[in-house]
Amino acid sequence: MEYPGGTREGGLPRVLSDPARLAALEASGMIGSAPEQVFDDLTRLAVSVTGAAISAITFVGETRTYWKSVPHLPYTGVENWQNGVGESFCYFAVGADGPFIVEDAAKDPRTAGHQAIGPWGVGAWAGFPIVTTDGHAIGTMCVIDAGPRQWKPQELETLAVLARAVGNEINLRISLSTAQRALSTAQSALAVSQDLARSLQDSLLPPVLRPVPGLDAAARYLPATGDVEVVGDFYDLFHTRGPWWTALMGDVCGKGTEAAKVTALARYTLRADAGDHLSPAEVLDRLNTAMLAQRAPRYLTAVQATFRATPAGAAGRLCLAGHPPALIRRAGGRVQQAGVPGSLLGIMPTIRLTDVRFRLAPGDLLFLYTDGACEARADPHSPLPHRPIFDEEALAQALADTHGLDAAATNTHIAEVLAGHHGGWASDDTALLSLRVPPNP
Template sequence: MLVTVQPMFVGGTRPDGLPAALSDPRRLAAVEATGLLGTGPDDVFEDLAQVAAAVTGCGRAFITLVDEHRSFWKSCVGVDAADISQRQHPVAESFCYFLVGLDGAPFVVEDATADPRTAGHPALGPMKIGAWAGYPVLGRGGEVLGSMCVIDENRHAWQPAELATLATMARAVSNEINLRVSLTTMQDALTSAREALETSTLLARSLQDSLLPPVLSRVPGLETAASYLPAAGGTSVVGDFYDLFHAKGPWWCTVMGDVCGKGVEAAKVTALARYTLRAEATQHLSPATVFEHLNSALIDQRQGERFLTAVYATFRTTPGGIAGRLCTAGHPPALIRRADGRVQEIGRPGSLLGVLPEVKLTDVRFRLAPGDALLLYTDGATEARARRTPTSGERPLFGEAALAAAFADCAGLDASGMVRHLAGTLTAHSEGWASDDTALLALRVPPRPPAP
């Protein structure tokens, strides 16, 4: 007689033998925050499940959300379950609890009746499970919300390509859910702003700040600093954004972007861009490849209604400083200031993102030695104009040459000092009346201490 052998679940088990993680309050709150429990079919999730079923050749594919007592099918392909009440099962009668108990690890079974982990499971007969493969759907904080899974009625020797596609589909579902949660939060903030018009400027800026990292990540052996300068009198959320984060292993990533337009629609694209970039950075080290995936996401979800420009670099620290690759997509080139004060542009012109399915993008390698610095910026820096007055004539742009000169004039300054110097120079040029928002981000390799 076959006996089910439960895996070693992270966090142990409940009295009923199921994973204790099913009842974790933080996880349950994240599941509830999706707003998807008990809701009907959704085209985005149905399409993803259809792709998973087609690629694996399985007759059934599911996207599930798992609370404390049930597994809810947000999407189900190959199952006749039109009524909401038919799209949920007790969690004990589902394989999805394995993913919750394994804290985000995949769960793959080639022969469910013979595998000691699933032999005798109550779902085998009713669900006709011959083989099962599932990857976790994760919340913003890493909580296991549910699964992206496929079921074959027969034994199935899962191929690496099938599992890789299923993992990608699970990440896509996670990104879609997390984007919706973020947008709901932002929409709630904007609703409050409309109800209290007198605080609209404060709330809009608060939302803008939520799209920027409150504190830059600390990169060992590197100075980092950033600044966001809002346009004078602005009350709209705009699309300037930047980020600095760890990708994997020794690799770090930094990005500066500018979404076309203002308001909540620009904020939606900004949120989509940030989440997509962070997700793809863990899979690809090439900035151009990451941008290609972001372009596809923008085309798929925004139908070309909004575009963005960006510059993105992937780098690692070395004994001599940092080495990396950089790509620009319709964005102003980055600047490198060498320790001796020379300033050079870096980055080849590339396509805008979110306009056309095919883009032309090129990675450029770069190195920073001790005392060298890299500057990313939005066009608000080069297009800054002096304040308009009743008697003012032509208001010249600050320009690329002036920005390079101001950057060169940063001798002896660390990254924070460089950003403060550049921000002060731009403010002086516009006389405190910036016509556009401006973002600046600097990375600097500290100079070597002088020899004794």
Template sequence: MGGVDFPAGVRPDGLPEALSDPARLAAVRATGLLDTPPEDAFDDLAALAAAVTGAGRAFVTLVDDRRSFWKASVGADAQSAAERQVPVAESFCYFLVGTGERLVVEDAAADPRTRHHRSVGPMKIGAWAGYPILAPGGEVLGSFCVVDEYPRPWAPEHLTMLATLARAVAGEIHLRQSLAASQAALEATAALARTLQDSLLPPALRPIPGLEAAADYLPASGGETVIGDFYDLFHAKGPWWCMVMGDVCGHGVEAAKVTALARYTLRAEATQHISPAAVLRRLDAALFDQRGAERFLTAVYATFRTTAAGVSGRLCTAGHPPALIRRAGGRVQRVGRTGTLLGVLPEVHLTDVRFRLAPGDALLLYTDGATEARPRRGTPGPRAQFGEGGLAAALADCHDLDAAGIVRHLGRAVAAHTGGWSGDDTALLALRVPPRR
């Protein structure tokens, strides 16, 4: 195999033990390049080396414990993956793996390191020069080499160029691995965001006897971060039920923490107070005490009960867009008196407003992602917001639709206005009294 003493010793087959090093093999596999087709990024570098040095052949080679795989091969008639590899013992590359140093041979048949190598004659190796391709951790992945059929000296400037091109190959591999790791991290973050977001929204609205309820959350286009929009519908006590829509300032984990605190505080306080304003004041106190005015939220909260005539309830808004009621005949009216947003001030000004729903009437809660929706920047035409007027018109158009149909219709109306692109997240929650038959 040649008269080279490898620092880490040799395997029983006479090849360097470094070929079988688990860390090195893991680094080779991590490139994702073994058994892959040729690519211009590597072929171009090999072609440049062959042209500049005048050598007939140039290779970008990855070496595992049993073979040398040519990711790029110039001057060799090899197309399929099976043709672009040789047993590791038939390649000079194991010298580089064993020593971690360059190998420069001017006369392969006479050089004591290579004259007994089994490939010198069959592969017509007259001269060979190569540099190791290194992983970020220093492991030798393979070699970048040129091969001449005849013995020849290698000019110093050619060797310098080969060293530079070997680093370029390593840089290309490192960049791909970094991009792959970043993509994997983004996908993991997105999955975590979706899981966390789902945990902050009720998986299904609890059925209310005699009423219809539906909700939907519409994420921003391309958004994968956790957002602060939330809604809930739950039983408080006795005949009383509660529905809430909220919007926490900002995105991410911190917004999620505030969202979670808000949801669970509202559920706990709802069992103690019928007044929505009283419940929201308790939420404000909890946010101010526990979060130190670092992040605010807006909310609209309603407490209601069913009656022989339909629904009777109270509603309070805290810095949030007003609720909308669609009467059975199609008329839409605003409900709610503007109040202080929550989590910033120790004292807030909030007011309860009474409302009633008759058969066929529907109450809509929403976040400002619906009213502030506009076409994507650069889209031809005006970029006007959908606005409360657009939302009210779409709600008025919900003839004979149940709660689920209303939510679907509004979502489609917003999407039609924006061209399917959304700059912010949107939540919708509808409560409807079915018409009498």
């Protein structure tokens, strides 16, 4: 018999050895699988419609044919539910890539003398290929009668429909399996991405603040609700020179890799220049120049405080670059803003920045934060009543309520107030940094 793809040794269709077809068969999961009712129902229906003695669903490999549904035979295990590929007619429909219809197997020149006629009692045979979505014939659905017979057109049409139903079931399973593998791969990639994001985020924040002689210092980072992603909020606290220390808080526009690049540029530029210039305005202006020279893809806001311990507490200078004002909580609980509004960094070559002097007495606390602390809002999808935005006035009141608390406890209280306001749904990342002069004994 001639096949569209040619014949291999032994007169079998060459397509049986096609790697793409064999891969499609492997992907179906049908090789060596046990009977299932969904397939047995279809073969029983084929027997009912055609009146044939036997109906079968098989999957055809390169050298073996694997039985999937042969209702008239008891299932006796995978080893027994298969045979050599040339020991049945099933490969005919696969090789023909279409229906194979035999009305008298003993006399039909294509099948006369075939070794399957006796063992299977084949008088007449009709089968259609089971085809995958990418066009590979991987098996056959057939009906067999013991004696010769003429197959009616409506019987063959029904058999073709049933073969397509088998193919649809297989293709659905392949698609589902592919989707599950893709989902698993995506979840693994997401987990790796999240781990990398966490590692990168951690590398952009000091793991532990250095202790400042004579002051109590603490910082806290509150991530936004949602997927883990590198963000542009950062803070730092480091020794500058002599008795001088520098506290930084910044917020880069956007998230992701581009924001991380700007965060790294800002942190290391500020650290490098702060030792040479005790004026925060001068240091921030130099950062602006560096960002423009490096063609930084994002702008940022920042606040820098350069200070030293004094016999009366602490004193220094503070500068705002497009950043929310710093807050000072006095020992008595009163809260006041500190800083003169200044220009964003990374946009224009000429900017306006102003140093403002500040003093902290025993019990006073300097509080730096990013805008997530003064723009907190409730989840818009929450069924709870609408709440107004948690603004600078609300933040100042929350800070006033921390009267008497140390730096770490102050940050914890602010974080709890913010969480209570937005109900556990943080719309933006938030960084908090507190510097407190311990009260007199």
